[in-house]
Structure formats: structure tokens, C-alpha cells
Amino acid sequence: MGLKIIVLAKQVPDTRNVGKDAMKADGTVNRGALPAIFNPEDLNALEQALRLKDKYEGSTVSILTMGPGRAAEIIREGMYRGADGGILLTDRAFAGADTLATSYAIALAIKNMDYDLILAGRQAIDGDTAQVGPQVAEKLRIPQITYAESINSVEKKTVNVLRRLERGVETVESPLPCVVTVNGSAADCRPRNAKLLMKYKHAHTVTELQDSSEDYIDLTADRPYLKIKEVSAADVNADLNWTGLSGSPTKVKSIQNVVFQAKEARVLTADAYEIEELVKELIDNHTIG
């Protein structure tokens, strides 16, 4: 019994290295200004998928990511670790999506795929919302299991999952297909595999191929596994009223930077007045209070 597993993975700006120009005037993220990484908890989800693939012969793991062209890096990264391939959902129409518009687009793409199990990270470090997994489940009208620490088994079309809650653990079972979101406390993802790295380093999307130099040799003709599929809003029949900024019920009204640019520490004495001024400042900039 092979399982068809989809892993939802997001390329995220590394929020641990945020500079001044991280946000654009419209309140959306200026991704160009930040190093992009594989969302950490999505790697935990990938590891759970790969473990199922190891356990159940004939299983496949496919990465689905929505983002700009360069998000294809995420799919390659997943393939280096054992995923079989992936789909890049990319379109200008998806830009500026909040979690609901993101889930709408992802769910449409999934509807065109064969799947038993969808794994997502619990949350993405750029938004920390933990909403996309459950919302994709709702859009597909299938059950969801959040906060998974390990996927114990998939037997008789039923998945058995250990969840970690605030005050304990719980084992739940759900029929397939379903969405499982995986916690950072789950097992770490295996490292890249040298053989897979050699095999897949030339895996590209059509756009990446077109953008590379003219005399680039297209290897995908005899090596179809090197082709990363690119899917647009039209390909999934997306209703543009429901995608991107216009399909997002939440809007960013304003943003305020709380980064303290001064790398040099400010030195205070134990004087009560100075301490009170510091406390007021921290309350004003929402650090405390």
C-alpha cells in the first residue's frame, strides 16, 4: 500500500535577520530584502512524510509550495532530502495573500492532485499564524489534526497521530484523506543526501530554465524527474476575487517597527528615574504591557 503524501512547505524570510527595509509601504513583506529559508516546521513535516515513505513501500512525497519563482529552491531542497518532486504554485494574482487566500489557492492546487495525506508545518515563522493547515483542510472539507509530534501509523485508511497540547499529549485517529500539521518538537529533518543532491541539482521550473543562459541544455527531455511543475492561477481555475490581496479579508492597516537599530547597548544606572523612562519606552513600543 503506497501513500500519496503532499507536504506544504513555504519559503520564508529568515525573521531572525530582519533589517529596516523588510516591509513595503502596503504592509506586505519585502521578501527581496531578506535571506529566504525553508520554514523550519515544514522540515519537521517533511521528515514525517519521509518516514512514512520509508515505512510504506510505494509511497510518494510531493512538495507543494506557493510563492514567487525562487520558491522552487524549497522544492529542490526537499528533493535533496528524499521528496520525489514538487509543484510550485506561482502567479502575480497570488501576491499579498493572507492565510485565507493562500489556503484557497493551495486547496485548488491540491484538488488537481492525487493524495491520501497532506502534511504542513504547524506555523510559518514569518506570520506565526498556524492557520493555513486548518484552512486548507476546511477548503477541502476533510479532517485536520494539528500540533502533531509524530505520525505513528497509517493502517486501513486511518492515520494515527500523537499530538502535543499545552498540558499533555493525545493520540487521535482520523480517516484519510486528512491534513496533519507538525510541530517543531517533532523529529528533526534528515540532512541532504549527497546522491540525491547530485541527482536533483539540475531540477528546475520552466521559468528558471528560460531565465538561465541561452545555451543552457535542457536535460528534462530524457530526465523528466528534473522538471519542477509550475502551476498558475489559471491552471487551477482560481477565481481572482478570492486570491491575493483582493481575496484577503484581513488587511494590514499599519505597521510599526520595534527593532532597536542601535547595536551599541544603552547604559543606564540604577537611578529610579532612568529605570522608569526605560519601562515607559518598553510599554510604548509594545515590548511589555
Add this chain to the structure above:
Amino acid sequence: MSNVFVICELEDGKVVDVSLELLTKGRSLANELNCKLEAVVLGKDLKDIEKQIFPFGADVVHVGDDERLDPFTTLPHNAVIVELFKKEKPQICLLGATTMGRDLGPRISSELFSGLTADCTSLEIGPHTDKKAGKEYTDLLYQIRPAFGGNIVATIINPECRPQMATVREGVMKQEICDANYKGKVKTIDVASILKPEHLVVKVIERHMEKSKVNIKNAPIIVSGGYGMGSKDGFQLLYKLAEVLGAEVGASRAAVDAGYAEHERQVGQTGVTVRPKLYIACGISGQIQHTAGMEESSMVIAINNDPNAPINNVADYVITGDVNDIIPKLIKAYKKNTK
């Protein structure tokens, strides 16, 4: 009439703190909006549950009492609430940012196509002008939250969609009884007419709940103490500061080794790595094994009587002096400057 709703969560038959905090906040929002505050409680054996809720100012408590709603699973809770909201059309819905709230909230919001903002740190009412569309909005819920690993604070609004949904973590809002004798109405939800077999496919096989453990890993603010706190008693000062700030208490290895704090609180290479928005290091020298576990904090305040302590190199603010003198001043200043 479009009211403010709070979805209450239960633990051993008691409404949990975060729900009471949200009721308190919900009451003040409802006052400002001149509407009612309504609560939703789902579970089993809920007789008299409203008595825990009315004192926080709820005008209506919707009770869904059914075996199948306990223990919590997403689909039946979702179905009941979606059904209720289609009828009641709340303008605002608040949930705790708990494993339950963060599981349920997105599902409800997706089905109702209403926006949801996770982990708000502040909720306010205000207007909005959409210049492009030439529209004016009044009385929107400003959902204010840190984003980007705590590097920015964003104000989110949902101009068009209702309910405006938000989750808030425990301890962020104040909990305050509005009137011990406040009396509202109880409305019973006809759960049986809503639940269908397809809502009951996910089964809880086993549960192990423990008493709440120390969880410094996800705390937004950490007050951490080192050997310089002097004793286990000295650490009490840190708990006091942590309590007023809504923070967790962390410790250095030297402090843990000396028995000032439990091992679960140890920050550093052989402890936990933390990335709070604020880390206050008290009487910690700041050896690399310690800083490795906290240097990604958005902001660090170091309190040390040694002006050359290495911790000062990773700090944004350095307060030079005795912890026993400075911490009480911090507590006092904080209390004075917050409501």
C-alpha cells in the same frame, strides 16, 4: 443584533483563564461598541457553567452540552459554532490562542470566510479610511500583533468580513470581574440537530494531561536569573517581576546547579534555546554557553553589578547595579505606568 462573542474553553469543568481574560476584554469592547457580550461554551456536563461566566459581564451564554463535544475534536465544535454564527452574525469573535483556539479558529474563519488574526497582543476599536475604494469604516476591531519574529507590530483590520476574529494568548489581557451579580441569559444550543456522522470521524484514542509544566521556550518575555541572584530566595524577586510582566522565569546553569531554579528553566547550550521578544538577564555573567541560548532574543536587558560583564555585549540595554535594588524599581515603574 451583531454582538461580541467569546468562545470559552474548559479544563476539568472550569473556564480557563484565557477565556476569562477575553471575556473581560470583550466586555470593554462591547461597551465601546454599545452592543452585547455573548459567550459560547461547548462540552459535556455543563450544568451551572454560566455561573462562572456571568460575573465577567456576559449578557448571553450559549451552552452546547453534549457527550460528543468532549474531549475536544475540531469538526463537531466547528460545526456547532459555524451554525450558531450563521444565525447570530457576531461582529467580533475572540478565542484563546491555545492549542484548541488555534486549531478551531482557522477552520471557523475559513468556513465563514472571515479573517482571523492570531496571537493579538492588543485589541482596540477604531475607524479606517480606504482611500483607493473611497470608503470610510467606523468601529473596526484593530487587531494588533507582533509579526516577523517580533520585529514589527502590525495593526490588522477586516473591513468587510464578519465576524472579525482574533486569538489572544493567555496572560496578555487582564482578567477582571465586572460585577459578581451580573445576570445574563442562558441559551441552549440544540447540538443534536447540528451534528452529523461526518463530524465525528476523528477519534481521541488516548489522553495524558499533566499539570502545567514550565514552558519557557515559547514565552514572549523571559526574566532570567544567574548565580548573581545569590540564593533561591533571591530568585523570588524574579518571580515577582515575571508575574507583573506576564513573563516566564529562566535561569543560567550556575543558578540551576546551585539549586536556585529547576532544570527545565535553564537557558543555553545545554538548556533550551529561547527567542522571546524581551529577555531580562539578571545577575548573569553571559558566558558563551549561556548566550548561545538567548542571543536571538529581540531585545535583551542586562542587569549586572559588573560594568564589564560579557552579557553586556549582547544586550540592548545595560543597567549597571545590584539586582536587589533594580528589580523592585522595575516592578514599581511598571505598575505605575500601566492601568
